[in-house]
Amino acid sequence: MAPFTEIQIPFAVPDVDKPCFTYCKIFGNLKTTQKRPLVVVHGGPGMNHDYLLPVADLADDGVVVIFYDQFGGGRSTHLPEKNGDTSFWVEELFLTEFDNVVRHLGIQDDYNVLGQSWGGMLMGRWASRQPKGLHRLVIANSPASMELWVEAANYLLAQLPQDVQDTLNKHEDAGTTDSQEYKDAMQIFYDRHVCRIKPMPEEVAIGFRMLDEDSTVYSTMNGPSEFHITGPLQHWSMLNDAHKIAVPTLLINGLHDEARDSVVAPWFQRIPKARWFTFPNSSHMPQFEERERYVQVVQEFLYGPYSR
Template sequence: MTSIVEGGVEFFVPSTGQLCKTHYWIHGDLKSRQPPLIVAHGGPGATHYYVANLADLWKTHKIPVILYDQIGNGHSTHLPEKKGDNGFWTVELFVRELENLIDKLGIQEEYDLLGHSWGGMLGASFAAKQPQGLRRLVLASTVARMQDWIDSTSRLKLDLPQDVQDALEKHEGAGTTDSEEYKLAVEKFYEKFLCRINPLPEGMIIDNGWMEKDPTVYHTMNGPSEFHITGHLRSFDITSDLHRITVPTLLTNGRYDGAQDDVMLPFFKEISSRVKWIQFAQSSHTPHLEECERYFSVVDCIRANLKPNLLRPA
């Protein structure tokens, strides 16, 4: 039977004038022989719900899993008054929150980290600081240089019906991305390149609900959609720091992913440690949902020694 501990840790952010809270869920036993796996969700502005199935790694592979909602999202402290505040919603804010969570949970001596999408951008930024205790890193469907993602999703949009492309172009040009027509066109992209499961898994539906209720973080840092990047993450580029990642690293992406191979390639080329890269042939941006059983088996390799620079498409 799965053991789940739910709680929150205080996270002091001086510019808010208040103690914030990071809400977390621990699946499994942190005192077991296996180092825990921390899962950093995407967005920015999403929640843990769409990656919650990764907690089953405790049942299938006896890996303790820590899920958490990042500040501004889900069950953690919301700060809608900070909407549009680029100086507040920074990568460094979320790195400090992750450091605080690790310290407060007392796992700083040994742990693994999996970051999906934006969570991988956060995870790579965190790992480049060479934190104590980080043992293995998984960078899932993520971005080293945002311009690569923008270029990739621009190419993928060409596979959509012409009327959908026209609707996207019209509303992005007019600044009417809050219109229903734009939202419906965005959904057509997501059905092909975000998650190809129909109907959507429950976790993604719940996650979408949270983001609709409070889009503060997503709209400030990212923009109105996964491919129309108007927030300050548009200039994100960690390629010059990737050589500072010194722990064995697993890269994953999907065949129909916005994180196409050329988006993932800088991680493979620049990380100075051992790297293994696996592409999931039937998946888009969420292989952990679309090819769940195989994904669990692949992620389990973080417990083993990774062979150097080995590219293995599924």
């Protein structure tokens, strides 16, 4: 893996009267690169960048790859006192943070983006505003609407053993989704549709450990699990705005992904310059499950000739 630098980017947050920052990890040198930098935006919301580190393999070919931990998670400023505050943890906060990151790095006039899961949702919204500097976009493992996501999750849940379904339903109905029994049942879903590698890659495990330590953002915006959405994200949708994405866009999912074809298809149908690649041996994390092919597909799209 290429050398990297770590920085803390100051982030002025409304209604927060203490210094805040966004943690950023940069592979390569922005001052010497001849290639357009790539900003990688992680999912969650409330996760961290570690589980996307295979994308840094692109740095071996001279691409500067920029990761950051979104505000409220990872190694960035945490605000557990804002847990449950749905008026604070909103999409616009994270769009403002992204703008702050690219401006601080001085790349706001020319960059590519890869957003995964929630990060792809967020960057889909960003791209729909047609920012001047965005050149190409990768939306990886992301739904075009959360209503479709829930429908897909319900379909996949119905394929689980009946006792697992019963356990999940019991705790969701009782409001005891923080119980170990619920977490164990939830893991069976994750093993099938989130990451199929055993043992789980350490970079992925780090993300889940950090989320366990502080789930403020995830639990407030999303809810207790990938398939039990109780937060305001349950109403999130890009169905009316996806057609505004003007840049060439690559859509990615896995054959066993919780982001089933049904949640990706609306992106493809609406974005004028869209391509779509499904990894046949992957679920939600093809960057690990089919790492070499994943990096190749992304590299060819971002830095090769474009054709639909």
